[in-house]
Structures are given as C-alpha cells and as structure tokens.
Amino acid sequence: MAEAGRRLTSRAPARARWCGWAVLCDWATLCGCAALCGCVALCGCAARPTICPPPAPPVPQAEYRSARWSDLPGWTADQMKEAWPALLESCNAVGARAPWQIPCAAAQAAHPATSQDVRAFVERYFEPYSIGARAGRRASRDGLITGYFEPLLHGARSPSAGFATPLYSPPPDLLTVDLSSVYPELEGERVRARLEGNRVVPYYSRADLAHDASLKGHELVWVSDALDALFLEIQGSGRVQLQSGETIRLHYADENGYPYRSIGRYLVDHGELKAQDATMLGIRAWARSHPSGVQALLDADPSVVFFREEPLGDPALGPKGSLGVPLTPGRSVAVDPASVPLGAPVFLATTFPDSGVRLERLVVAEDTGGAIRGPVRADLFWGTGAEAAGEAGDMRQSGRMWLLWPKGMPLPAP
Numbered sequence: 001m002a003e004a005g006r007r008l009t010s011r012a013p014a015r016a017r018w019c020g021w022a023v024l025c026d027w028a029t030l031c032g033c034a035a036l037c038g039c040v041a042l043c044g045c046a047a048r049p050t051i052c053p054p055p056a057p058p059v060p061q062a063e064y065r066s067a068r069w070s071d072l073p074g075w076t077a078d079q080m081k082e083a084w085p086a087l088l089e090s091c092n093a094v095g096a097r098a099p100w101q102i103p104c105a106a107a108q109a110a111h112p113a114t115s116q117d118v119r120a121f122v123e124r125y126f127e128p129y130s131i132g133a134r135a136g137r138r139a140s141r142d143g144l145i146t147g148y149f150e151p152l153l154h155g156a157r158s159p160s161a162g163f164a165t166p167l168y169s170p171p172p173d174l175l176t177v178d179l180s181s182v183y184p185e186l187e188g189e190r191v192r193a194r195l196e197g198n199r200v201v202p203y204y205s206r207a208d209l210a211h212d213a214s215l216k217g218h219e220l221v222w223v224s225d226a227l228d229a230l231f232l233e234i235q236g237s238g239r240v241q242l243q244s245g246e247t248i249r250l251h252y253a254d255e256n257g258y259p260y261r262s263i264g265r266y267l268v269d270h271g272e273l274k275a276q277d278a279t280m281l282g283i284r285a286w287a288r289s290h291p292s293g294v295q296a297l298l299d300a301d302p303s304v305v306f307f308r309e310e311p312l313g314d315p316a317l318g319p320k321g322s323l324g325v326p327l328t329p330g331r332s333v334a335v336d337p338a339s340v341p342l343g344a345p346v347f348l349a350t351t352f353p354d355s356g357v358r359l360e361r362l363v364v365a366e367d368t369g370g371a372i373r374g375p376v377r378a379d380l381f382w383g384t385g386a387e388a389a390g391e392a393g394d395m396r397q398s399g400r401m402w403l404l405w406p407k408g409m410p411l412p413a414p
Contacts, residue, residue, distance in 0.1 A: 060133035060140075062339035062375035062414035064403060067128040072402055073349050074360025080115040080122070086328035086364040087118075087345060093323045094343035099409040122362070126345065126404040129411065133375040143376025145350040147395030148334065148369075149388035150318050150327075150381075151238035153228050155221040163222040165229045166215075167240075170254040170306040173214040174203055192257025203256040205302035220250065220309050227287050230263070230298055231280065233305035237319040239312065239384060249319055250307040258302035266300040280393045318381055321367030329383030334367035339375035340403060341412050342366065348378060350399030353391050362404075375414075376401055 069075055087107060095104030103125035112118045132139030156163040173194050180187040192203045204212050221240050223229050232238045236252040264278035272290075273282055287294050318327035321334065323342045333346060340346060342365050349360045363380065372379050378401060382388035405411060 059373050060135045063132035063134045063139040064129040064411050067130045069123060072128060072347050078361045080118040080362050083331045083362040084118050086331040089325040090343040090364050090366060093325050099406045103406050127407050129403045129405055131375050131401045131403050141400050142398055145378050145397045145399035147380045147382050147392035149392040150384040151232045151235055152385045153223045153232060153240045155223040155240040156243045159222045163224050165223050165226045166219040167221055167229060168215055168306050169218045169220055171214045171218050205258055206304050207299040209304060220307055247312050249310045249312055251310055251319060252305055253308040254306045256304040260303045261301045263297050263300055323366040325366055327366055327381045331363050332366045332381040333363045334369045334372050334379035335365040336373050336377055337368055340365045345404040347402040350397045353394035
C-alpha cells in the first residue's frame with residue numbers, strides 16, 4: 001500500500017502529515033500542548049499522549065551529480081511528446097522566474113511534432129543531474145516510487161437512501177490558529193480548533209463530527225458509498241458524477257487537524273487482514289463482508305477533509321497539483337520540493353506497478369505530498385477512475401531520478 005501524504009494509494013495535495021496538535025506535541029514534547037496553553041490561550045488543552053506520533057526521521061540531503069544524456073536509461077526510447085503538455089503547463093506557472101525564463105520562452109514558441117523534437121529541445125535547454133540522497137558520507141541513488149490517482153464517485157445534490165454520505169465544505173466554526181507570530185520556529189504549522197464557550201479546543205474528530213451543528217447546510221454533495229468518500233479524502237481531490245449527468249471536481253480545502261490513521265493498518269493491527277492484503281481492493285472486500293464494522297473502520301481515521309467545488313474543465317487532465325496547474329496522467333509527479341523544485345522536468349527510471357517491466361520516461365514535478373519526503377522519492381499521477389486506481393494502488397517500486405535543470409543556471413540549494 002503506497003503511503004504519500006494521507007493517501008491510501010499515495011497522495012494528498014500539499015497536506016502536512018502531522019496535524020497541528022501533534023506538531024505542538026513534538027515541538028514541546030508535552031502532549032496536549034500544555035507548555036503553550038498560557039501563551040496562546042489554548043485553554044482546552046489536556047494531556048492526550050495517544051495522539052502524539054513519534055518525530056519524523058531526518059530527511060537525507062539532496063546531492064546532484066552531473067550526468068550525460070546517455071546515462072539516462074531509456075532516454076532515446078521514451079514517447080516524450082506525451083510529456084510536452086505537462087512542460088507547457090509548468091511554464092505557465094514558473095516561466096517568469098529567473099531559472100526558467102529562457103527555456104520557457106523557447107517552449108512557448110516551439111511546436112514539436114515528434115518525440116525526437118521534444119528530446120532535442122530538452123537536450124538544448126537543460127542539463128541532467130543524477131539525484132542522490134546523502135546520509136553521512138554515502139549518497140544513495142535508489143529511492144521509492146509510488147502512484148496516485150483521481151477517484152470517480154457517484155453522487156447527488158440531495159440526500160436519499162442511495163446517496164447518504166455527505167462531503168462538506170469547510171464549516172464556519174473551524175478555526176485556524178497560526179502560532180508563528182509567537183513561536184517563529186513553528187512557521188507554517190497551524191492548529192485547527194473550535195470554540196467551546198470561551199475555550200479553544202481541538203476540532204471534532206471523524207467519530208464526533210455528527211455533533212457539529214455548524215456543518216448543516218455545508219454539504220456539497222451526497223455520495224453513494226462511505227468507503228469511497230474516505231478514499232476521496234485520502235487522495236485529496238476527485239470527480240463526482242451527479243445524477244443529473246454533470247461531473248464536478250472536488251478539491252482539498254481544509255481539514256479538521258487530526259493526524260491521518262491508515263484504515264489498512266487498523267485492519268492489520270486488529271487481525272482482520274494480513275499486511276499484503278491491506279490494499280484498496282482488500283479493504284473493499286473486507287467492508288463488503290463486514291457491513292456492521294464499516295463505521296468503526298471509518299472512525300479509525302480521525303482526520304476529516306473538507307472540500308471546495310470546481311468545474312470539471314478538460315476531462316483529459318487531472319486536478320490541479322501544488323504547482324497550481326492541471327496534472328497530466330502518466331507525466332506529472334509529486335516530489336519533495338526541498339529536493340526537486342516544482343516545475344522542473346525529471347527523468348524517471350523505475351518499473352511498472354507490481355512488475356519488473358521497465359518504466360523510463362520524462363515527467364514534470366507538479367505536485368507534493370506529506371509523505372513524499374526526501375530526494376529520490378516520487379509519486380506518479382496515473383489519471384482518473386478504476387484503471388488508474390489499480391495502477392496507483394499496486395505501485396511501490398524502486399527507482400532512480402534525474403533532475404533536468406536549465407543550462408547555465410545555479411543548481412537549487414539542497
């Protein structure tokens with residue numbers, strides 16, 4: 001089971017892996033944020049050691065080693081024209097920035113007819129660098145490549161027996177507490193909370209969400225399957241085909257601030273599934289045979305995602321990633337932006353999901369994920385629907401990556 005961000009099969013767009021309460025626990029080493037209560041008036045804090053995850057392990061430093069095009073396996077065989085739309089989309093986002101002005105201006109004026117034309121363009125304007133993950137004196141060139149997808153659900157604008165599971169927009173009682181003005185070392189970390197009288201307390205968990213009266217009227221759609229709804233939250237965005245025939249997109253808008261807990265791990269820990277069977281298909285099969293246990297399974301993940309609705313747009317493209325451009329199936333990847341700058345082309349050498357068949361292609365870094373951490377780490381976007389879900393769910397491969405960086409430009413600081 002691929003783990004990227006809070007995705008079951010990998011991804012959640014730019015979502016922090018640790019909730020704000022847990023981050024404070026890590027930082028203060030005191031569960032329930034007790035060390036901070038007096039300073040930021042988090043009066044509802046209480047000792048809750050069970051929600052404090054262990055600190056994340058240190059991330060290796062990126063190392064870039066100059067390479068030749070002939071070092072890239074499969075470089076001359078890739079159907080590279082398929083990656084051209086992703087390159088253009090990235091240029092729309094980063095083309096005004098210093099490293100990208102020359103190659104992006106040239107790309108906007110180019111009209112390559114073949115994959116050979118695209119390859120010649122890339123070789124003219126970019127240089128390849130093998131990406132390594134340095135820990136101590138050694139830099140490993142091998143890393144983990146997973147996959148993600150865009151779910152397709154069926155829904156309706158009004159609830160009924162067939163469409164009983166709501167998906168919500170952010171409720172008005174959801175507060176975001178920014179602590180960086182008091183504690184600069186917590187910059188970027190935000191606590192989700194709510195008011196209870198004059199106290200600031202953690203927001204409702206999934207199991208307690210029904211107690212929030214403020215959610216009434218903030219239902220975007222009702223969908224046909226509660227497990228599908230959770231998988232949509234795990235992915236962070238997806239499509240919903242409505243009874244009217246219209247298809248809309250739902251994108252991550254906010255969350256309730258609890259750390260993601262894997263329902264696959266929950267089933268394994270409770271002896272319901274073996275680790276190798278805790279895939280999306282295995283979880284669905286378990287749910288079909290244990291309908292009375294589904295709600296407890298869902299509640300095992302206290303984290304809840306709230307969405308915003310957007311028009312479908314071009315159905316051939318995926319949702320917008322962290323770069324703010326639509327993802328291109330098979331050619332967009334999520335990366336750790338601390339190691340691979342968003343917008344950069346990358347050459348990926350790995351294998352197809354659950355196989356030894358070589359997968360070597362030009363991709364573009366256009367997204368991020370909370371568990372996509374480290375230099376040699378990527379999450380390949382497979383597209384929309386059941387087939388893409390199958391590929392993404394099976395993908396957990398070893399691979400190597402090359403950063404393709406504009407010629408003459410200083411390399412990104414690792």
